[in-house]
Amino acid sequence: MKALYLKYRPQKIEELDLTDIRETLTRIITSGNIPHGLLFSGPRGSGKTSAARIMAKVVNCESRKAIEPCNKCNQCKAVISGSSLDVIELDAASNRGIDDIRSLREKVMLAPSSAAKKVYIIDEAHMLTTEASNAFLKTLEEPPDHVLFILATTNPEKLPETVRSRLTNVVFRKANSDEIARQLTRVMKGEKIKAADSAIEEIAKASDGSFRDAVKIVEQLSLSTKYIKKSAVEEYLDQNKAQTPDLLIEHLGKGDVKAALTEVENLVAGGLVVKSFIDKLLERLKEALLVRAGLEGQALPAFAKDELIFLIELLMIARNEVSNSPLPQLPLEIAVVKFCDQKPKEEPKENLKEIGGDVWTKILSGAKEKDTKVEALLRAARPLGFDGKTLKLGVYYQFHKERLEVNAIRQTLEDIVAEILGGPVRVSYVLLSRPGNGSIIN
Template sequence: MIEGKFKMSYQALYRVWRPQRFDEIVGQQVITQTLKNALITGQTSHAYLFTGPRGTGKTSAAKIFAKAINCHHLKDGEPCNECSTCKAITQGRLNDVIEIDAASNNGVEEIRDIRDKAKYAPTEADYKVYIIDEVHMLSTGAFNALLKTLEEPPANVVFILATTEPQKIPLTIISRTQRFDFRRISTQDSYKRMVYILQQKQITFDEKALMIIAKAAEGGMRDALSILDQTLSFGDNEITLKNALQVTGSVNHELLNTYVDEISSQQVSQALETLEKVLAEGKDANRFIEDLINFCRNLLLYQQDPALIVDQSLGDVDDQFKTFAKTLSAEQIYQMIDYLNETQQQMRFTTHPDVYMEVLTIKLAKPQTRNQPQKTELPVEGETNAEINQLQNQVKKLTDQIKQLETKTISNTGSQPQSQAVARVNKARSHKVKPNLSKIYPVLANATKQNLVQLKEIWPDLMSMLDVTQRALMHVAQPVAASEEGAVIAFNYAFLYERAADDGELRDLLSKDIDQLVGHDLKIAYVDAEQWPEIRQSYIHQHKEDLQNNEGTTQEENGNPSADEVKESSENQEPDPIVQKAQDLFGTDTVEVKND
């Protein structure tokens, strides 16, 4: 290449600075070291598969390997690049190294031709090397033709297959190759490589401009050098931040901070003005969304571990960024990313991206959108237990005070009979919320022990779905009866029962959570644990006649013991149908029979 005021023939940077040694390949140290070790020990394979995103060094590594395996002056696994063989391969003049584009040579005949020519020994080099680029483009017949050659390879022949889409390659081909996955090149590595090239060319540059280019390349070194080449041409051999932003379509970091600040503080009109300024500068709308998504991603990572972003963002973390990380919650950032992804998908099919960007800005900044009720996140287990213990201590303290008041009331009765004192205490309790029998009795009419057991099994899971306050309230409650369509929950303390009875939101939430756990809706009825035995006994006496008439049917449907079995186990006495129904509803363990 002749350089001067005028250039006779200019070559792109990615061609001039193409790696000629394994150590020059950026960001693939594991792969290059493995290949060098194989060359040093002479343990090379007859077929390799290089996969990975575009511009990550797959074809360059294949050519370097072709030189190294044929170089007679190999040093530490690296080709000398000085011998006639290395120079011929570098210039593409060696007939024994054949590079094929599978995108345009994907038929069976082309692969058969390769298979036939591979049988002949190399003419100049030690090994004949076939580099098949974009191998996933081969047809099914071509793959079958190539498979036979890979199964029984000729001596002194090496196949190197390169592709960006390994999922399209048959497993029978992959299993006969050594596979190397080239990863995306980090922003830091791309930045260092561009700094090295510009220093060698003695070109002045702005470090922030190279950061913008490295991020815009999205992990491809070839893309980074192409953008760098374009920026040099645009800026007359000078790399400035303004030129880099103009070429890549990226948004100035200060402008991006301003936009995020305005939408996070719900300043709709100001955010729309900033958006108009961005689009008026000719910035690409899709690039702007990419920058915003990357910004949100960095915020999430910074909240988890600041060192991750400090290492990856090339010192791009400023005071404004740290402020965002403290003030924006994870839920807000998740919502922003959802809106950005949704808009990005919609913009693929429109010719008016500015309209979608304006709608997106309103969504991100509109107060009522941002203030939608969020489900309360549960605190960590230690904090939850501490709060529950505190509330339980308060409950115990209040209970003790109630007992003291009862004792004081009884002692103050003096000569009055004890029954009158008790009556006064009961009268004091008469202001409690009365149980809703219209909800409780329908549950009892269809209640079974099986349904009650099922509800008790899921009760711990149900409690974990509530927030701390609701969980503390329900911690002193337990199910005492259940049917397919309803459940009765008893509270150990009367004042908590009254509080729960007035909390319609809690009842709705319990029904919703139970629906998620059991698969169907349950109507919830509350009751005071002290009142429960009386309510249960009252229901049994009111429905005594129905229980006697339906005794056999109820036993059969609920899977209870037959009449003969009950008679035998009760010392030849017929069981009371009321007792039998009570046992069916609440289980034999909880029903105690006392004779008058």
């Protein structure tokens, strides 16, 4: 049985669920001058391949009315069934070398066998080698009139600028909740499935803007019921939680190489897709790095700024090597070992229950050198204790407490304290009564 996301793949422009993509392709078609090369760029599951196949039908349809293919003529039927000799789909990940592109260049010169145009749909185009991209450039510069190239990619920035500049870029984005709901309505109507509005909202949130993932969730739930409730969606999502990088990040923050490698092995045993997992890691680490630079977000106090940069660099290298590795997880494991090898293992130099006057004076001086605003706020605070990981400060006014808890100020202070105490330190604040009565209010 065909998967629902394939069974209900859009077959007309009107069925594309991204509003701006419908409008863009409509303008291109009605202009009467379809470019010889299109670049469809955007996240996975956003409809790039479906749109490419629709465009292949549009240029070859024998009975096209206005912008839509008829889906009934021989050319349309051949594209839908995947049997068209003139619509060639290539996976650049498997056909990425210069010899593959040279072979393609030779075939491009041959006339279509029965259609008006030969259409080449090249998926994951960013996987082409530099040499292959350069070889392809000549064909893009002087294409035969009977050829249409459609390149699809999730990473357009990895394509050489010379290639991108010769293509008309159509940017796909993540679908919003209304667009996901539009697609699910079409699928559920065809399958005679019903769902509560709240259930559709939950599915839209869980799919993270991917049409494909949203339909897969509906398909799984429809195996047990024809009326999908919100509670059923929540239960399904709870049972199929995505593998998150949180525990691995925790082990890396401690420099615990054994625990980190064990976590990687556990994740792999659970069916980990290594590249996608590294992407999640990079996204989390990037947010923490931006917080270190003063932006809003969720911090990772266990990592100094230079450690975040080093780990991000290691993971970027690992991600690029996954495809060529005999064991997909090996580049990730190497990155883990390299990072933990340089992570300081010693306890903080001033591992005291109380922060003495000399240490507090150093902290104030360090704050004054880096940011006088931070130093001024600290003058209205006092150290309450230090357990080796967390420095607890008491402040006398709610306003000062709120200012100190702003991410940028918190990060500046934690960097200063880490330098003085010799290791990552988290700073927390409690509100005290006014000076003269040391009791804690909050």
